[in-house]
Amino acid sequence: MTPSEDDLRDAVISLKSAHPELGIGKIHSLLLGINPGWIVSEKRTRKALQNEGLILQSSADLSSKSQPKSPHVFPSSKLIQNLDVSRYSTKIEVRHFNKKKGKGLVATEKIAKGEPVWKEDPYVVAAEWEIYDLQNLGQACSFCTTPFSSTTTTSLLTSCASSTSSSFCPARFCNRLCRDRSARTHPLLCPSQNPASVPLMKWARETQWVALHALAYMTTRVMILCQDPKVADEEWRIATSYATLSMEDRSKQGFQKAEPDHEAWRKAFSLYMQAFKEPSSVLEQKKLARIIKKPVKAEISQGLFQYDAFLRNLGKMNLNLEAHGGLYVLHSHLNHSCDPNISIRHLEQRSALSRITAIATKDIEPGEELFITYVNPMLPVHSRQEELRGWGFGKCSCSRCLEEEKHIKDNDDDNKDRPSMLDMTDLEKEIKAGLGVM
Ligand SMILES: [Zn+2]
Ligand SMILES: [Zn+2]
Ligand SMILES: [Zn+2]
Structure with a gap:
């Protein structure tokens, strides 16, 4: 039937x-x-x-005239079931808007300008290159990324327990706590415990491929935590809930952002498989099996080690990484506005660099959505829109974009290339005020 x-x-x-x-x-x-x-x-x-x-719509559907609907490919995301937002803040909640927009954070109580709304440690952190290089020299914590300085308590510094003179690991940690917490990612990236991962990490560093670097960290976390059947399902739910737009889909859409090409994806995939699934030498296979003792669940294994899943996961990293290389559960729920009301800060520079604090930059009323900006808000409206499109987002229809576009339409055609109207009017106001005109 x-x-x-x-x-x-x-x-x-x-x-x-x-x-x-x-x-x-x-x-x-x-x-x-x-x-x-x-x-x-x-x-x-x-x-x-x-x-x-x-x-996502395939490019074939997009080009066919019979499917005029929805010319944009939107990143897809889903809600994490049972995500306990009150653990972070009692003044916000997660809301699912619609399938196009997905999820977002909304205030449930008044939040005052300047108020820290929540603090969050990363789900995984793939340190910025500068810090990553310090980690490889043993000069920054391999867990929380905090660089060691003259104020660091050196007596607490702890080295990787698996490092030996014949199989050296440069990792050092602020203290035992950071070392213990690194047990959910470090073993698979440790040159001593899983030497098969070295070529992947080296190549990601050489090509400065942030998404690949971050995906390696996410993979290690998922593989290690999923060894424990009690947390495996929840862990996998979180990992799959980050908004997705695969690299293939981005490339089909002709997004302009410079991305590595197909050949680079293939090479990345083979190094990735070699690092976490099929090391090339027997010795390396044995070492990997010492960390991943139980077979990874089929569902998770497919979600990581199939080529299309790999590309999707790279896209996921691109979309959700915070500016300094971390992937954060609650932060990833924040939508974009060119006129944001939340700013993300790394306030604990000396103790927990990767911890973020979300601070209200305006008064936020109950029911209002919380926004950060994904692009440089100083850019003019057309550049902002272009950059957002490059990340796979549809046209931004925040109040500022609407206002600035209306302003452009209202003006002559020769005003097209002028910078942001908001900036211009502000500048005009300032000049006029300076001249005593206003
Ligand atoms: Zn640390
Ligand atoms: Zn190590
Ligand atoms: Zn906008």
Whole structure:
């Protein structure tokens, strides 16, 4: 029989939410497996998934005239079930807006300008290159990224326990606490414990490929924590909840941001597999097996080690990384506005550099959404829009963009290349005020 639209929709929603990592083909076969009497073409399954915003439109669909709807590919994200926001702040909540916009943070109580709204340690931190180089020299903490300085208590500094003269690891930590906490990422990136990861990390550093570097950290966390069946499901839920836009989709859309090409992705993938799944030498395989003792669950293994999943995960890193290289659970829920009301600061420079504090830069009323800016707010409106498109976001329709675009429309055509209207009017005001005109 042919299922109704509603039945099909409900079925694909439940399948895709239970198996977010599966592509159209696999969802389709699962669908037919569960409903053996159904007659549904793969095309119809694809359409149902697209209608629900559960997959991105393929470039073929975009070019076809029969699909005029939705010219933009939007990053997809899902809510983390049971995310306890009150652990961070009692004044905000996570809200799901709609499939296009996804999730965001909304104030539940008044927040005053200047108020720290929450503090957060990273889910994983892939240090900026400058700090990463210090880590490799043993001059910054390999866990919390804090550089060691003259004020560091050197008696507390702790080295990697696996480092020996014959198989050296340069990692050092602020203290035992940082070393203990690094147990969820360090072993797989340690040159002594998992030498197979060295070529990957070296190449990411050489090419300065931030997303690849960050993905290595995310992978190690997922693989290590998922060894514990008690936390595996929750851990994987968090890892898959970050907004996604695969590198393939970005490239199909012709996003202008300079990205490594297909050949580089292939090379990255082979180094990645070598580092975490199939080391090339027997000795390295043995070392990896000493850290990852139990086989990684099939679902997680597919979500990491299939090529399309790998590309999707790289895209995920690109979209969600904080400016200094960390991936943060609550921070990743913040949407963009060119006129933000939240600023992210690294206030604990000497003790916990990677910890972020979200500070209100304006009074925020209950019900108002919290925003950060993903782009340099000093850029003129067209450049901001272009940069956002480059990251896979649709047209920004924040109040500032709308106002500035209206302003441009209202003005002559020869004003097109002028910088941001907001900046200009501010500048004009200042000049006029300085001249005593106002
Ligand atoms: Zn530390
Ligand atoms: Zn080590
Ligand atoms: Zn805007």
